Amino acid sequence: MNKVRRQYHHHYHFSYQTTIKRHLASIATVTIAIIILFFILIHFASPKNTFDINQISANDIFIASVNTVVRLLVAYIFSLLFSIPLALFITSTPKIEKILLPVFDVVQSVPVLAFFPVIVVFFTAYRAFEFAAIFILFMSMLWNLVFTVVGGLKSIPEDVESAASVFKVRGTKKLWNITLPAIFPYMTTGSLLAWGQGWSIIIVAEVLHTYIPHGTVSQDLLGLGSLLVDSFAQGKNSVFLATLAMMIIIISLLNFFVWQKLLHITERFKFD
Amino acid sequence: MNKPIVFTKISKAYEKTPKTPVVIDFTLSINQGEFFCLVGPSGCGKSTILKMIAGLEKPTSGVLIKPEKVGMVFQSGALLPWLTVENNIALAAKMQEFALEKVKRVTKEYLEMVNLDQFKTKYPRELSGGQRQRVGIARALAVESEVLLLDEPFSALDFLTTEELHNDLLQIWQNTKKTIIMVSHLLEEAVTLADRIGVMEEGKLKAVVEVSLSRPRNGDQHNFLPEVEKIRRLLT
Numbered sequence: 009m010n011k012v013r014r015q016y017h018h019h020y021h022f023s024y025q026t027t028i029k030r031h032l033a034s035i036a037t038v039t040i041a042i043i044i045l046f047f048i049l050i051h052f053a054s055p056k057n058t059f060d061i062n063q064i065s066a067n068d069i070f071i072a073s074v075n076t077v078v079r080l081l082v083a084y085i086f087s088l089l090f091s092i093p094l095a096l097f098i099t100s101t102p103k104i105e106k107i108l109l110p111v112f113d114v115v116q117s118v119p120v121l122a123f124f125p126v127i128v129v130f131f132t133a134y135r136a137f138e139f140a141a142i143f144i145l146f147m148s149m150l151w152n153l154v155f156t157v158v159g160g161l162k163s164i165p166e167d168v169e170s171a172a173s174v175f176k177v178r179g180t181k182k183l184w185n186i187t188l189p190a191i192f193p194y195m196t197t198g199s200l201l202a203w204g205q206g207w208s209i210i211i212v213a214e215v216l217h218t219y220i221p222h223g224t225v226s227q228d229l230l231g232l233g234s235l236l237v238d239s240f241a242q243g244k245n246s247v248f249l250a251t252l253a254m255m256i257i258i259i260s261l262l263n264f265f266v267w268q269k270l271l272h273i274t275e276r277f278k279f280d
Numbered sequence: 281m282n283k284p285i286v287f288t289k290i291s292k293a294y295e296k297t298p299k300t301p302v303v304i305d306f307t308l309s310i311n312q313g314e315f316f317c318l319v320g321p322s323g324c325g326k327s328t329i330l331k332m333i334a335g336l337e338k339p340t341s342g343v344l345i346k347p348e349k350v351g352m353v354f355q356s357g358a359l360l361p362w363l364t365v366e367n368n369i370a371l372a373a374k375m376q377e378f379a380l381e382k383v384k385r386v387t388k389e390y391l392e393m394v395n396l397d398q399f400k401t402k403y404p405r406e407l408s409g410g411q412r413q414r415v416g417i418a419r420a421l422a423v424e425s426e427v428l429l430l431d432e433p434f435s436a437l438d439f440l441t442t443e444e445l446h447n448d449l450l451q452i453w454q455n456t457k458k459t460i461i462m463v464s465h466l467l468e469e470a471v472t473l474a475d476r477i478g479v480m481e482e483g484k485l486k487a488v489v490e491v492s493l494s495r496p497r498n499g500d501q502h503n504f505l506p507e508v509e510k511i512r513r514l515l516t
Contacts (some may be wrong), residue, residue: 167358174334174352175372175423185371189362276403277362 045082061225061238064247069235073254076214076231079138080206083145087202088195090146091153096187098154099161109158116151120144121212128219132227141213141229148209149202156201160194161187165279193274200267207259211237232258283345285310285333285427285459290342292328292483302328304483306342312426315453315460317470319511320480326463329480330429333461349376351420352429355436357412359404365415366391366400373422390418393452410441417452428453430462434469446472450495467508472497479514487514 098108124144131140164186172178172186210233217223228234232255239247292303303325310316318326331337333346351372359368366387373383391397394414404412413433420428430449434442450473453460464470470477471491479487489511493503 165356165358167354167356168360170331170334170336171352171354171358173336174350175419176375177371181375186360189360192362279361280405 045085061235061242061244061247064235064239064244066250068230069232069247069250069254072231072235072251073258075229076210076233077258079141079145079213079229079231080203080210083142083149083206084199084202086142086146087149087153088199091150091157091198092188092191092195095154095157095161095191098158112151112154116155120148120209123147124212125219128216132216132220137216137227137229140216141231144213145206145209148205152201152205153195153198156194156198157191160191163194163279164190168279189277190279192277196267196270196274200271203262203267207255283347284312285347285461286343286345287329288343290329290332290339290344292325292332292337293340302483303332303339306483306485308478308485308488310459310461312459313457315450315462315473315475316478317462317464317474317476318478318480319464319467319470319515320486321515322465324480325483326478326480327431330431330461330463333427334429347425347427349423349425350427350429351423351425353413353416353420353431353433355432357404357416359412359415359419361404364401364403365396365407368404368415369419369422372419373424376423378424386422386424390421393421393455394418394448408441409437410445413437413445414448417449421452421456421458425458427459427461430460432463432465435465442469447496449473467511468499471504471507471511477511479511481515489514 097104098112099105121144127143128140131137131143168186168190172182177185210231212233214229214231214234215237216229217225217227220227225234225238228238232251235251236248236255239245239251287306287308290303290306291301293299293301302323306325306329318329320326328337330352332339332344334350334352335346360371363371369390370383370387373386378386388397391400394417396411396414396418399407399411404415407415416433417428420430434445437445446469449460452458462470462473471493474491477489477491478485479489491497491507493501493507497504499505
């Protein structure tokens, strides 16, 4: 057993407390997460989101909350997965950085909502309403993450980069052992900003009917954003206030249990 | 295996407009097991020489014979704040493709050598400046190379800590028989530690001075100050 364990460690070069058991647990966790994500995507690909604002119950508001948070989460995961390789590519050489940074600076300054009608028309042609909403959230979240991650990459001290090179910490080993931990504080700040942006855009992203020619409220996606807009438009003050209260509660809980904890943890990852 | 480090007519210029020469016609041989110190004013090219040995910079022209693997101690420490003292050292060893048992062994051995075994679970932010540099030294030793490079490692430390680290470094040098090449802007430090001192100015090696004082050396020693003055005169 010891021999097997030693060979395993020697081959993979993970932290030496790591065991096969822990790796299997990680693989199982990732697999379960992928399966859950797959079911969420299936559900979102063929949604049953039609709702009648006159018959909204507390349960509907709860389901709307789950829908909204899942939309934001899926968009956030994609933004994060996309932003890190993009930021690494931007900063890979001074030449690429010199060309791409100003280009992306211009692109990110174009309001994301300007693209929305085109995006909605494209996705509604395939009846993929959820993807329209997630795509617009993804676009609104992406740039906050890209620019903060670029900032993080550029803030890694030169001596640390030199030490990595001298001690042969290269490629994926460098990514896992140095780059990702070093940009973690910046990723957290970027994520916080991205979610803030997402909450602002959700009010538009879920109210699809305004962008669909001859659209009706039945084409909106059930979520906190659409409930806020539709209930306000139809004078349903109690639904509006309940939805608003739910949104405030969720944002506060996320702030308390996720962002504050993460911001506290980031202190451990900051260079002097 | 243990060859001298040989610079033959090495020059280095950065690709700027106009091209800025930082090292010009640098020729020097550093013997195995020697404690060599490079001194000179800021911007004279001494750190560039160290970076060339470490493989961080390539010479523009000339021939450089150097070992493939070196350990290096940086001015800022360059420790990873999210890793404990032990893991900072172990990471450098792991990256050399050492077997797990060897990683454990060298980490323990060098932690003890720099007297930090009781701090192994601490994070860099919990250590003093001197302790951080000790971790940096242990990390550089953990790659098990024949050459140890030090880039002004004690410049940010107070006098007493520096003196203590000088003694520890000399002890390590005597125990491990490694070649040590150190960059310093303090002439007294160079005279205290080195076998030979390379004096650099404006990218050129102006002179190599052999320090003939017996060890242990200190400022009160007979001929210590004249030795320092001799080097100072070369720089002015």
